Amino acid sequence: MPGSLTGVTPTTGTPAALLAAALRTDAARPLITFYDDATGERVELSVASFANWVAKTANLLQGDLGARPGDRLALLLPAHWQSAVWLLAAFSTGVVVAPGGDPAGADLVVTGPDTLEAARACRGERVALALRPLGGRFPRPPAGFSDYAVEVPGQGDRFAPYAPVGPDAPALELPGGAVLGAGEVVDRALASARVLGLARGSRVLSGLPYGTWDGLAAGLLAPLAVDASVVLCRHLDALPAEQLARRQDSERVTHTAGG
Template sequence: MNTTDRTPADLLRSALAADPARPLTTFYDDATGERVELSVATLANWVAKTANLLQDELSVEPGDRLALLLPAHWQTAVWLLACSSTGVVAELPTDLSDSAAVSATASSADLVVSGPETLSEARACTGERVALSLRPLGARFPQPPEGFVDYAVEVPGQGDHFTPYAPVDPDAPALVVDGEELTGARIVERARADAAARGLGPGSRLLSGLPYDSWDGLSAGLFAPLAAGGSVVLCRHLDRLDAAELERRGENERVTHTVR
């Protein structure tokens, strides 16, 4: 990857320039049987559309706080990188099952992005609210939740390319996780260090079953493979697999590293 990259969005742009067709994120939900694979180009297109939605439709500005109430999911990765592209600070609660903590995260944010399981807590946000069904292939809600923008309805019409109105400052806050505020530059620095510690490099395939509620989960499930020029096999509800099934997945997906 380019050594001058200083934000996660920079890392994605470098990956797109290097090899847009290679797989970047392969997502499994072992509760539903869903599997989706996104190339660098496909993920970057989702990121661009989402960043345009943030900037043009939701009128965010750099430094605005976005409560990201989503589990480990390919669409969560999209939102994290879209926030990086626009200079929005993504804040993740430490435990999505802790209703009080999730509500507190939402109430202090300028806008909120929620999955179907945290809609009640997301209503604590007085700003814009966006809802994701997290159904296969990014499908919309059968019945849109009241008071929310349905992401799957709004995002398809957004532009395929994104340019921020103002350059994103790598040294500005970009992410709040584990109660710690990280700049874009610090995310990249830590991701590169984690990639080196795990022995990740170009072509590495890291299977992660960690949730996105900690730095370890975000690093393994997105940032470290991206920084290394590798890819991630992101698995939700991985505990539903037995040892033999997990081994078969590793073989089928050409996994080189595993984090659970």
């Protein structure tokens, strides 16, 4: 199975287990369709394609970067398909991910091109993403950072953590410092899905940033929890209303959040 995450966790109450279940149920269905309305980029990832990226990234995180369960990862990335990959990779390894977190207090940092200087405050491993179309690398790698696009292709397509990641493991640090366990992330994702009205087969368009729970839920976690999918849009405010309406129609959007 492409991007196999079997063995990630024996429990069902974790984000990684949700992804493993989605692979078993319908690996070919779309999970994330990403638009960047500043560049015109569109990327569509099936469950299988997304899981393959997650497995490779989790292997990079656990292996080459030496991350261990309980380590803190400051994620300085916008709402982007690669940000979603890093979230699930961190959940899969037991690393606590802090979207928008302070890199000075983190064990490692993952950053986009606009936050490189802030990310230098991290004294641990530093990974940079160019956020170019098709996951392209930096034309010139930033000094002091590993280029994700260079490092991830050679990673293995199957992932298993060194230690099981259960529902009680710390997983997500929210703005303000509250830390949710993996099981709490799943419970809140299901609750957010109910609030949004999502069900199996729903397709939610989200223009919300990943720096808040609402953005994380609408842009990844709630759809994943209920076998739905997301149309994740960056720079959505650059899109004229008539083009947004056409997108909603062409992508068969059933729900919107921040759009």
